[in-house]
Amino acid sequence: MNVDRRxxxxxxxFILLGGIPLAVKGGLLDxxxxxxxxxxxxxxxxxxxxxxxxxxxxxxGYFYGSAxxxxxxxxxxIDLAYFATSHEATALFGPGVAGDRWxxxxxxxx
Numbered sequence: 073m074n075v076d077r078r079x080x081x082x083x084x085x086f087i088l089l090g091g092i093p094l095a096v097k098g099g100l101l102d103x104x105x106x107x108x109x110x111x112x113x114x115x116x117x118x119x120x121x122x123x124x125x126x127x128x129x130x131x132x133g134y135f136y137g138s139a140x141x142x143x144x145x146x147x148x149x150i151d152l153a154y155f156a157t158s159h160e161a162t163a164l165f166g167p168g169v170a171g172d173r174w175x176x177x178x179x180x181x182x
Contacts, residue, residue, distance in 0.1 A: 108142065116142045118153060126164070134161035134170075147181040 104122025111117055121137040140153025153175050161170035 104136075111141075114144045116144070118142050118151065124161075130164055132160050132164070134158045134164065136161065140175075149177075149179045149181070151175070151177040151179075153177075 104120055106120040107118070109117045117139075118141065119137070119139045121135070123133055123135050125133040127133055135158040136156065138153045138155045140151055142149060142151045154172070155175060156172045157170045164170065
């Protein structure tokens with residue numbers, strides 16, 4: 073998702089509230105705040121925190137978040153991030169699906 077920061081007026085942080093219409097009708101809602109802060113040259117710190125509300129489906133929801141570093145050069149970007157979820161996510165979906173883990177992503181925009 074490409075967001076024009078000028079539209080938000082906050083600069084480096086923005087709030088996302090989302091859901092697929094049928095999922096919202098079923099009681100599923102996802103709210104999160106994400107940010108990116110330039111550190112030095114092409115390196116930025118990234119982070120997010122959110123809550124996935126599954127209360128109508130499972131009687132609970134779960135918190136999640138991430139922290140990481142991003143390196144951008146022209147149309148190429150590499151992200152290294154640590155993702156974490158609250159214990160409710162692990163209880164709902166199991167440790168093979170939910171839980172804390174590292175991610176390394178390479179992206180090329182064209």
